[in-house]
Amino acid sequence: MSPEALFDNIYSTQSDVWAYGVLLWEIVTLGSSPYPGMSAKQVMEAVTEGYRMPQPPHCSLGMYIIMLSCWEEVPSSRSTFKDIVNSLDVLLASDSDVLTLGKFEEKLYEDMDKYNAEEKC
Structure with a gap:
């Protein structure tokens, strides 16, 4: 959730853009859990601190x-969904790799269930 949704209960297209960046x-x-190794409280504090x-x-x-363009602190500075679509179109049309799965480090994202199980929401 975006900082403004977490702290001010403000939901908008811009807060949806933040969530899309997390997606x-x-x-x-x-499919890894976002903010690996962090509790919900730690995420809230960390996001607030930038x-x-x-x-x-x-x-x-x-x-x-x-x-990163989805996670700008100021909501009006975030990309729009139209901007994101255009950026993804350009990126996917390029000859460069978007992901290099040979570099995927599974250990960075494993065992996150144990952190989630310890935290009760």
């Missing part, structure tokens, strides 16, 4: 830049 990260990491999930080692810079 892209989940897809790129083959933390953004790091670029997965197997993810292209172009794809990660799209994610």
